[in-house]
Amino acid sequence: MSKDNTKNTNLNSKVSVSTRDQAIDRFKKLQQKEISVDTLCNAIVSKDTTALSKGITLIESTQQNHISKAQELIEKCLPHANNSVRIGITGVPGVGKSTFIEALGNILIQKDKKIAVLAVDPSSTVSHGSILGDKTRMESLVRADNAFIRPSPSGNSLGGVAQKTRESIILCEAAGYDVIIIETVGVGQSETAVHSMVDFFLLLKLAGAGDELQGIKRGIIEMADAIVINKADGDNLKRAREAKNQFRKALHLYPLAESSWSPEVLTCSAIENKGIEEVWKLIQNYFEITSKNGFFEENRRKQNKFWLLQTIEEHLKSSFYNHPEIKAKLCSQIEAVQQHKLTPFAAARYLFELYKE
Amino acid sequence: MSKDNTKNTNLNSKVSVSTRDQAIDRFKKLQQKEISVDTLCNAIVSKDTTALSKGITLIESTQQNHISKAQELIEKCLPHANNSVRIGITGVPGVGKSTFIEALGNILIQKDKKIAVLAVDPSSTVSHGSILGDKTRMESLVRADNAFIRPSPSGNSLGGVAQKTRESIILCEAAGYDVIIIETVGVGQSETAVHSMVDFFLLLKLAGAGDELQGIKRGIIEMADAIVINKADGDNLKRAREAKNQFRKALHLYPLAESSWSPEVLTCSAIENKGIEEVWKLIQNYFEITSKNGFFEENRRKQNKFWLLQTIEEHLKSSFYNHPEIKAKLCSQIEAVQQHKLTPFAAARYLFELYKE
Numbered sequence: 001m002s003k004d005n006t007k008n009t010n011l012n013s014k015v016s017v018s019t020r021d022q023a024i025d026r027f028k029k030l031q032q033k034e035i036s037v038d039t040l041c042n043a044i045v046s047k048d049t050t051a052l053s054k055g056i057t058l059i060e061s062t063q064q065n066h067i068s069k070a071q072e073l074i075e076k077c078l079p080h081a082n083n084s085v086r087i088g089i090t091g092v093p094g095v096g097k098s099t100f101i102e103a104l105g106n107i108l109i110q111k112d113k114k115i116a117v118l119a120v121d122p123s124s125t126v127s128h129g130s131i132l133g134d135k136t137r138m139e140s141l142v143r144a145d146n147a148f149i150r151p152s153p154s155g156n157s158l159g160g161v162a163q164k165t166r167e168s169i170i171l172c173e174a175a176g177y178d179v180i181i182i183e184t185v186g187v188g189q190s191e192t193a194v195h196s197m198v199d200f201f202l203l204l205k206l207a208g209a210g211d212e213l214q215g216i217k218r219g220i221i222e223m224a225d226a227i228v229i230n231k232a233d234g235d236n237l238k239r240a241r242e243a244k245n246q247f248r249k250a251l252h253l254y255p256l257a258e259s260s261w262s263p264e265v266l267t268c269s270a271i272e273n274k275g276i277e278e279v280w281k282l283i284q285n286y287f288e289i290t291s292k293n294g295f296f297e298e299n300r301r302k303q304n305k306f307w308l309l310q311t312i313e314e315h316l317k318s319s320f321y322n323h324p325e326i327k328a329k330l331c332s333q334i335e336a337v338q339q340h341k342l343t344p345f346a347a348a349r350y351l352f353e354l355y356k357e
Numbered sequence: 358m359s360k361d362n363t364k365n366t367n368l369n370s371k372v373s374v375s376t377r378d379q380a381i382d383r384f385k386k387l388q389q390k391e392i393s394v395d396t397l398c399n400a401i402v403s404k405d406t407t408a409l410s411k412g413i414t415l416i417e418s419t420q421q422n423h424i425s426k427a428q429e430l431i432e433k434c435l436p437h438a439n440n441s442v443r444i445g446i447t448g449v450p451g452v453g454k455s456t457f458i459e460a461l462g463n464i465l466i467q468k469d470k471k472i473a474v475l476a477v478d479p480s481s482t483v484s485h486g487s488i489l490g491d492k493t494r495m496e497s498l499v500r501a502d503n504a505f506i507r508p509s510p511s512g513n514s515l516g517g518v519a520q521k522t523r524e525s526i527i528l529c530e531a532a533g534y535d536v537i538i539i540e541t542v543g544v545g546q547s548e549t550a551v552h553s554m555v556d557f558f559l560l561l562k563l564a565g566a567g568d569e570l571q572g573i574k575r576g577i578i579e580m581a582d583a584i585v586i587n588k589a590d591g592d593n594l595k596r597a598r599e600a601k602n603q604f605r606k607a608l609h610l611y612p613l614a615e616s617s618w619s620p621e622v623l624t625c626s627a628i629e630n631k632g633i634e635e636v637w638k639l640i641q642n643y644f645e646i647t648s649k650n651g652f653f654e655e656n657r658r659k660q661n662k663f664w665l666l667q668t669i670e671e672h673l674k675s676s677f678y679n680h681p682e683i684k685a686k687l688c689s690q691i692e693a694v695q696q697h698k699l700t701p702f703a704a705a706r707y708l709f710e711l712y713k714e
Binding site for chain 1: 416428435527603606608611657658661663664667670674694697700703704706
């Protein structure tokens with residue numbers, strides 16, 4: 001039974017990737033007709049989902065003329081953006097992120113919200129879209145008119161992937177989506193990147209399994225505004241409640257967050273649709289508190305500044321490490337400092353002088 | 358009584374600063390005699406404490422001829438270094454860091470160890486050496502032949518202060534100090550900097566007071582190899598034991614550290630000299646385990662590489678942010694992204710183009 005499931009998922013996944021390739025092909029043909037940025041922006045603002053998809057594909061493209069067109073589009077959409085709430089959701093594979101997002105999304109749609117689900121997964125180039133790539137995992141959400149689901153952009157660097165997702169948020173907001181959910185699977189520093197682009201950060205966990213088994217990285221717990229213990233159903237119910245109490249006690253030992261929000265712990269069963277309404281109430285409560293105390297807007301301002309400086313520093317680093325002289329010498333310098341033959345500072349000075357010349 | 362103590366400390370602090378100034382004066386005069394780097398290095402390696410002090414003053418100097426001389430000295434000392442254990446100790450002011458370090462130091466001296474105490478405190482320029490500046494706080498340690506105590510180098514940037522301390526470690530090791538203790542007070546990112554230059558990281562805490570009262574920053578608990586609850590004496594004893602149990606439970610919820618060491622929680626009373634021996638046993642246990650499993654050496658290699666890349670990136674950033682064109686334009690660009698008039702990525706691209714020209 002479980003083997004069959006796996007097969008099924010693999011199959012769907014392939015179908016989905018090839019569907020995506022077809023969509024890109026179709027888009028490229030459409031592009032030849034040279035839709036103007038103005039037309040595209042107007043269509044997005046008037047809530048045309050196809051235009052939104054096209055806009056995001058433009059953002060994800062690596063072709064030079066697409067890049068400048070995408071920048072123009074984002075600039076035009078910007079005045080219509082910044083009017084959603086952005087929720088980050090992380091958790092290891094198997095924790096039930098898709099089922100949880102689907103359950104939460106369905107509740108929001110019933111409340112007349114429009115929701116967009118995006119993803120940050122820098123590994124998706126290799127795994128062909130491990131998260132959200134297989135849209136059929138959120139079947140009911142995919143079919144809903146008020147939901148928009150988009151797999152993680154592909155790319156080798158987290159910076160690049162995160163930038164594309166962050167730019168896509170702007171288009172989604174311009175298209176009138178009220179709730180933007182960003183899913184991440186926690187590869188490398190992707191949680192930190194997602195944490196820096198959302199208003200609320202939710203960590204999904206399982207009861208029973210220790211963190212070492214769940215592969216949660218150190219530091220993630222301290223970023224969470226809420227920990228939700230999923231699969232609190234059947235035999236798992238007691239363990240889930242125990243885990244909730246443990247986490248509540250543990251979180252009390254933490255310093256208060258800047259938002260003056262005390263992170264909460266809840267249990268839910270996404271598959272049985274239990275406890276999801278409570279999660280949404282909690283998130284709403286957070287938004288009420290942080291809107292009143294000014295943290296919400298202040299945090300967005302800080303995030304914008306953070307991404308500006310972060311991007312500059314990535315440009316600087318990439319220009320340094322891709323310099324031919326540096327490429328030729330870096331390894332031997334690292335080797336020398338690792339063998340304690342040279343101090344890191346002496347090696348850094350040597351390389352930096354080389355770069356300046 | 359407590360008021361008297363404060364006065365006394367202030368007085369001592371002033372004395373200490375002026376003693377330091379005198380020492381610098383004396384050194385400058387000595388410098389005019391042009392001691393060769395070879396002579397200085399030989400004296401350091403033959404365990405001459407005055408030479409060690411001179412060497413560190415050379416590292417701390419901002420004069421151009423001193424900087425190059427210091428680099429030469431460090432290089433000559435390097436083959437004699439890397440043979441100590443390095444312990445980082447952090448905790449908020451008032452937690453009893455000095456008393457704790459003195460108690461631990463005295464135990465180590467009894468065990469025929471040579472210990473050096475250094476500090477990283479980027480705020481010390483303003484506060485005139487808030488930590489270790491007042492050496493009289495560790496009276497018995499200051500008088501001991503096998504102990505060497507040095508206040509934090511002054512400086513405006515954490516990077517600069519951290520570099521000087523890290524280079525001083527090399528001279529201390531060359532002078533035969535077995536245990537190097539690095540104290541930090543946790544200003545800005547200084548804990549992260551110290552964590553990246555030590556083998557074992559110890560967080561000192563008080564019982565009862567929550568983290569919000571203790572001013573511990575988020576993320577610090579996850580860096581600690583041990584949490585030691587100080588002032589576990591008198592009326593405090595029960596609360597300290599309760600805190601120990603709470604932290605033990607909380608730490609179990611964390612993922613296993615890379616060192617495969619499970620962080621421990623102990624209580625102690627530095628002032629009554631109780632529980633310090635247990636702390637040292639714990640630290641020794643850590644060193645045994647991580648030496649056997651290879652983490653100790655692997656971690657030092659990683660730290661060296663980290664400091665190399667970190668220093669390069671600091672050079673790059675400082676060269677960028679000090680560029681006249683960037684200085685002129687950065688504020689208005691930050692303003693624009695914070696007001697959602699421009700994306701962070703568009704602003705970054707604009708500034709980077711400006712810099713390249």
